[in-house]
Amino acid sequence: MWKPDRLSGRTLYQQIADDIEQRISYGEFPPGSLLPSERKLAEQLGVNRSTVILAYAELRSLGIIESRSGSGTRVSKYKWGATPRHTPNWHRYTEGGSFLPNLPFLRRIREALRQNPALIDYASGELAGDLAPVEEINHLMSEKHYTSYLGYDNPQGYNPLRESLVSYLKQYRGIQTTDASILITSGSQQSLYLITQCLLSPGDAVAIEDPSYYYSLPMFQSAGLRLFRLPVDDKGVRPEDIRSLYKKHRIKMVFINPNYQNPTGLVLDDERRIELLDVASELGLPIVEDDPFSLTAYDGTPPMPLKSIDPIGSVLYIGSLSKIAASGLRVGWMVAPHAVVERLADARQQMDFGLSVVPQKVASQFLKSPYFQPHLERLRMHLLYKRDLLIEALHKELPDLVSFAIPQGGLHLWCKIIPEVNDNKLLEEAIRRGVIMVPGSVYGSDSGYVRFTFARPSAEEIGPGIAKFAAALRSVL
Amino acid sequence: MWKPDRLSGRTLYQQIADDIEQRISYGEFPPGSLLPSERKLAEQLGVNRSTVILAYAELRSLGIIESRSGSGTRVSKYKWGATPRHTPNWHRYTEGGSFLPNLPFLRRIREALRQNPALIDYASGELAGDLAPVEEINHLMSEKHYTSYLGYDNPQGYNPLRESLVSYLKQYRGIQTTDASILITSGSQQSLYLITQCLLSPGDAVAIEDPSYYYSLPMFQSAGLRLFRLPVDDKGVRPEDIRSLYKKHRIKMVFINPNYQNPTGLVLDDERRIELLDVASELGLPIVEDDPFSLTAYDGTPPMPLKSIDPIGSVLYIGSLSKIAASGLRVGWMVAPHAVVERLADARQQMDFGLSVVPQKVASQFLKSPYFQPHLERLRMHLLYKRDLLIEALHKELPDLVSFAIPQGGLHLWCKIIPEVNDNKLLEEAIRRGVIMVPGSVYGSDSGYVRFTFARPSAEEIGPGIAKFAAALRSVL
Numbered sequence: 001m002w003k004p005d006r007l008s009g010r011t012l013y014q015q016i017a018d019d020i021e022q023r024i025s026y027g028e029f030p031p032g033s034l035l036p037s038e039r040k041l042a043e044q045l046g047v048n049r050s051t052v053i054l055a056y057a058e059l060r061s062l063g064i065i066e067s068r069s070g071s072g073t074r075v076s077k078y079k080w081g082a083t084p085r086h087t088p089n090w091h092r093y094t095e096g097g098s099f100l101p102n103l104p105f106l107r108r109i110r111e112a113l114r115q116n117p118a119l120i121d122y123a124s125g126e127l128a129g130d131l132a133p134v135e136e137i138n139h140l141m142s143e144k145h146y147t148s149y150l151g152y153d154n155p156q157g158y159n160p161l162r163e164s165l166v167s168y169l170k171q172y173r174g175i176q177t178t179d180a181s182i183l184i185t186s187g188s189q190q191s192l193y194l195i196t197q198c199l200l201s202p203g204d205a206v207a208i209e210d211p212s213y214y215y216s217l218p219m220f221q222s223a224g225l226r227l228f229r230l231p232v233d234d235k236g237v238r239p240e241d242i243r244s245l246y247k248k249h250r251i252k253m254v255f256i257n258p259n260y261q262n263p264t265g266l267v268l269d270d271e272r273r274i275e276l277l278d279v280a281s282e283l284g285l286p287i288v289e290d291d292p293f294s295l296t297a298y299d300g301t302p303p304m305p306l307k308s309i310d311p312i313g314s315v316l317y318i319g320s321l322s323k324i325a326a327s328g329l330r331v332g333w334m335v336a337p338h339a340v341v342e343r344l345a346d347a348r349q350q351m352d353f354g355l356s357v358v359p360q361k362v363a364s365q366f367l368k369s370p371y372f373q374p375h376l377e378r379l380r381m382h383l384l385y386k387r388d389l390l391i392e393a394l395h396k397e398l399p400d401l402v403s404f405a406i407p408q409g410g411l412h413l414w415c416k417i418i419p420e421v422n423d424n425k426l427l428e429e430a431i432r433r434g435v436i437m438v439p440g441s442v443y444g445s446d447s448g449y450v451r452f453t454f455a456r457p458s459a460e461e462i463g464p465g466i467a468k469f470a471a472a473l474r475s476v477l
Numbered sequence: 478m479w480k481p482d483r484l485s486g487r488t489l490y491q492q493i494a495d496d497i498e499q500r501i502s503y504g505e506f507p508p509g510s511l512l513p514s515e516r517k518l519a520e521q522l523g524v525n526r527s528t529v530i531l532a533y534a535e536l537r538s539l540g541i542i543e544s545r546s547g548s549g550t551r552v553s554k555y556k557w558g559a560t561p562r563h564t565p566n567w568h569r570y571t572e573g574g575s576f577l578p579n580l581p582f583l584r585r586i587r588e589a590l591r592q593n594p595a596l597i598d599y600a601s602g603e604l605a606g607d608l609a610p611v612e613e614i615n616h617l618m619s620e621k622h623y624t625s626y627l628g629y630d631n632p633q634g635y636n637p638l639r640e641s642l643v644s645y646l647k648q649y650r651g652i653q654t655t656d657a658s659i660l661i662t663s664g665s666q667q668s669l670y671l672i673t674q675c676l677l678s679p680g681d682a683v684a685i686e687d688p689s690y691y692y693s694l695p696m697f698q699s700a701g702l703r704l705f706r707l708p709v710d711d712k713g714v715r716p717e718d719i720r721s722l723y724k725k726h727r728i729k730m731v732f733i734n735p736n737y738q739n740p741t742g743l744v745l746d747d748e749r750r751i752e753l754l755d756v757a758s759e760l761g762l763p764i765v766e767d768d769p770f771s772l773t774a775y776d777g778t779p780p781m782p783l784k785s786i787d788p789i790g791s792v793l794y795i796g797s798l799s800k801i802a803a804s805g806l807r808v809g810w811m812v813a814p815h816a817v818v819e820r821l822a823d824a825r826q827q828m829d830f831g832l833s834v835v836p837q838k839v840a841s842q843f844l845k846s847p848y849f850q851p852h853l854e855r856l857r858m859h860l861l862y863k864r865d866l867l868i869e870a871l872h873k874e875l876p877d878l879v880s881f882a883i884p885q886g887g888l889h890l891w892c893k894i895i896p897e898v899n900d901n902k903l904l905e906e907a908i909r910r911g912v913i914m915v916p917g918s919v920y921g922s923d924s925g926y927v928r929f930t931f932a933r934p935s936a937e938e939i940g941p942g943i944a945k946f947a948a949a950l951r952s953v954l
């Protein structure tokens with residue numbers, strides 16, 4: 001009997017749904033006939049009952065089968081009656097489109113976390129729930145007369161939030177700007193997306209750090225961009241590499257995450273910053289500075305952004321509340337010349353009509369509130385504590401199998417696995433043992449690295465998580 | 478002396494900024510020299526002072542000039558010093574990108590509303606502020622322990638909202654579905670965007686109503702789609718037209734807004750609905766049903782969606798809170814086969830990482846709350862009242878210059894101007910006289926129509942707004 005293929009790229013339930021649809025169309029199950037119960041089919045196919053439930057739901061949504069409580073699941077008479085009727089071939093539609101799907105590793109990680117929420121999660125690049133300012137936000141939201149205007153808002157972003165950000169940027173990031181130069185986006189992510197869609201054209205060459213977060217974003221390829229690598233050493237990228245990429249490939253833009261870089265945790269060296277800005281101004285080349293992590297600086301003195309010393313306006317600056325407050329708020333911002341802000345705001349109006357005013361109001365209040373500074377201090381202490389727990393656990397569990405630089409800020413630790421190891425096997429084995437992290441190849445690096453987001457698991461989970469990881473690693477070596 | 482060109486496509490302040498930049502680079506203003514004061518330059522150029530302020534801000538953000546309070550605005554020494562330094566040519570970047578800008582008429586309308594908030598606004602396709610459930614939402618937001626989880630959420634949407642929507646769709650729209658088949662988006666707009674980006678490929682042909690909202694969305698062209706028209710008569714589109722478009726152009730999808738269509742206010746005839754679904758299933762053709770207006774039915778009995786009688790699953794159904802509650806919440810949804818939902822959720826994760834959980838929580842509570850039904854009843858009464866005020870005003874002010882069908886639901890009235898008229902002149906003259914509406918050509922129709930959104934102005938503004946419009950119309954005939 002047919003069994004779904006666990007190694008194929010398609011999910012089990014889709015394979016099952018397709019199989020049943022074929023069997024129906026071939027007459028194995030005539031119109032109106034009863035299908036096997038979910039439990040029985042699950043047994044036959046050797047899958048979870050929930051997988052069969054999903055397969056049946058899919059077929060039901062396509063009108064191919066019908067379920068009535070009490071009388072089981074039957075082949076739909078209408079669909080399979082006299083006249084030939086065709087459900088659109090949805091699978092073919094989902095395989096079309098110019099926008100590329102996420103990397104297989106990232107989809108696998110998402111699926112694993114969905115299937116087993118008890119996994120110790122070193123993979124999700126975000127804060128643990130108890131590090132977010134939940135109480136503070138609750139409190140701000142409960143204030144009266146909060147939502148006074150609820151119409152389509154300026155697609156550039158809610159005015160009071162842009163005004164709060166002018167002060168925030170000055171006070172915390174040394175950036176002088178005006179509200180006309182600020183665009184509010186759904187996290188840094190949407191800023192990056194808008195830049196790739198609206199300022200760059202298919203075929204354009206851009207430079208990105210290697211390794212970097214940007215490698216995990218097929219959105220760059222979806223926009224038809226050609227990516228060139230800027231290798232990162234312990235001082236960050238080398239500015240002269242930009243010059244040579246420009247000469248060779250006429251790169252149009254440089255994407256940089258200079259402070260506690262994702263995934264390496266590194267900070268771009270001060271001298272290189274000056275040089276980088278010199279090269280940019282010499283070449284008239286825009287730099288996109290993605291700066292979500294700075295305020296997590298464990299010693300309380302965040303590195304200042306390129307934008308704060310950008311003499312002639314080469315830098316598009318991107319910030320976000322995701323890594324310093326709450327990623328679920330989806331509040332990010334870009335500082336850019338007004339012409340750029342206008343172009344992006346105009347485009348995003350067609351994409352989503354702007355960000356909901358509700359979280360923008362919350363964010364605006366939060367940044368101005370007396371909660372913000374103490375929240376940051378608490379956050380830094382906790383991150384430092386968790387970082388140290390992770391380092392301790394790695395030293396204890398894997399004393400001579402790993403090596404790493406110690407990050408001074410941010411959420412991640414970039415860990416080299418010294419012996420040779422297969423990324424895929426290691427990930428699957430880790431999942432099987434109850435822990436999950438991101439294989440380094442997602443970030444464009446050679447295999448043999450993993451990214452641990454120590455901000456995400458609870459302090460109690462950090463040690464046991466690494467014990468599980470160590471067992472997984474040893475078992476696949 | 479040079480003056481900015483008011484008829485050029487570029488904004489005045491940009492023209493001024495470019496001019497000054499040129500004059501600096503040509504040595505007219507040497508490094509360190511003082512520029513004219515904002516007031517003086519405004520006088521010289523015959524523009525508002527605020528325009529010059531914006532031009533200077535732009536140049537400041539580019540590092541080209543510097544202002545210090547008390548000592549005026551000077552040409553930056555650093556930028557124009559010894560070494561040649563180049564700010565990126567931001568204007569060229571904003572003209573690149575594969576995503577097309579909004580239609581000129583729509584940008585003009587946005588700009589006019591921004592410049593003069595006192596305009597009587599028949600243009601913004603949304604509810605007046607006092608028709609939104611602001612108090613109710615305030616109340617729901619003030620409930621305690623509201624925001625318990627604030628991490629990256631499932632990109633498919635917040636679970637409790639999807640569950641609330643399962644009940645809502647069953648009770649109000651006759652649609653049976655499960656939360657696995659629901660995708661939450663930033664309004665209907667983002668559902669449409671995701672479909673065009675992820676399910677269709679450049680070069681694909683699609684059919685849209687003529688006139689329709691979709692014509693106002695360059696996003697269709699940005700995705701490289703070829704658009705074919707389905708003319709709308711008083712019963713809506715003709716299903717046989719779909720068959721012939723399919724034969725001729727192999728259309729891949731049909732976009733329909735069957736209930737109180739934007740802009741015509743028409744409802745697709747019952748028999749045609751059945752025929753339409755027959756054609757779709759005969760051809761295996763997907764129908765996108767955009768259904769934001771139904772619950773505004775003035776008599777309280779909304780037309781049911783195609784999706785509720787879709788026997789084999791041809792329909793992707795889209796809904797939204799924008800037109801029945803508040804557009805600034807940015808909460809919309811799509812009902813689709815799970816495979817489609819997964820594909821779109823995966824893509825949107827890269828675009829914006831999903832919708833903020835805060836408005837999703839609010840929306841979920843609101844739909845389940847005892848406020849929802851009374852809100853709808855109040856909304857319908859007010860819309861009917863405003864519609865009647867508009868009709869009365871049109872009869873009074875323009876008895877023999879206009880004709881229109883009377884909408885039974887929705888926010889808009891589609892008004893034919895009987896004598897020949899120039900869209901552009903009429904719009905500019907209306908703005909000059911303090912009222913704004915959308916020229917019909919935005920929706921792909923021949924000129925000679927306008928769309929009045931009577932839901933947007935206050936009841937007190939409706940009569941005076943039409944009086945201004947009538948004066949504008951007569952003056953351009």
Ligand SMILES: Cc1ncc(COP(=O)(O)O)c(C=O)c1O
Binds near residue numbers: 189292320321
């Ligand atoms: C470097 C970097 N940029 C951008 C993002 C996107 O974050 P958000 O959209 O939540 O601000 C991330 C998230 O992991 C990141 O690490």
Ligand SMILES: Cc1ncc(COP(=O)(O)O)c(C=O)c1O
Binds near residue numbers: 352602665
């Ligand atoms: C027919 C139609 N579809 C979609 C939209 C987008 O609305 P939203 O994204 O606010 O739900 C509109 C708004 O005018 C509309 O009229």
